[in-house]
Amino acid sequence: MSTTAVPRRGMRVAELAHVVGLSGDTIRYYEKAGLLPAPPRTPAGYREYDERAVDRLRFVQGAQRLGLRLSDIKDLLSIRDTGQCPCEPAEQLLARRLAELDAEMARLAALRAGMVEMLEALPGADCPPPTPGTWCPPAEGR
Secondary structure (H helix, E strand, O other), X not given: OOXXXXXXXXXXXHHHHHHHOOOXXXXXXXXXXXXXXXXXXXXXXXXXXXXXHHXXXXXXXHHHHOOOOHHHHHHHHHHHHOOOOOXXXXXXXXXXXXXXXXXXXXXXXXXXXXXXXXXXXXXXXXXXXXXXXXXXXXXXXX
């Protein structure tokens, strides 16, 4: 009796989506955007993804958590696909993203300080009617 290995079929879009925690639409979008290579298809036309797709999508998700843009992630994947280490370009992208994050944090800190100042300037319970053109009358004695 001969034993023939039955090839395991690849994952369909919904199965891959479940494994990586994305929607099927997102996976199809990533394929269209060039982040995920087009997989082979069954005779019925269904996509069949393998474990490489899972690895690739997890790479994309990790890079997105760091705030990298899809175009940047696509560039890193292109380098990774050549077999070269994408660390140097990733370092440049992360340094740029860190500078953007620092600038955004400074902007938010200034916004917060302005809100605190405005909150502290609000009058108490005896709030008089606002003057035309303002949303709150100025607090007296502050």
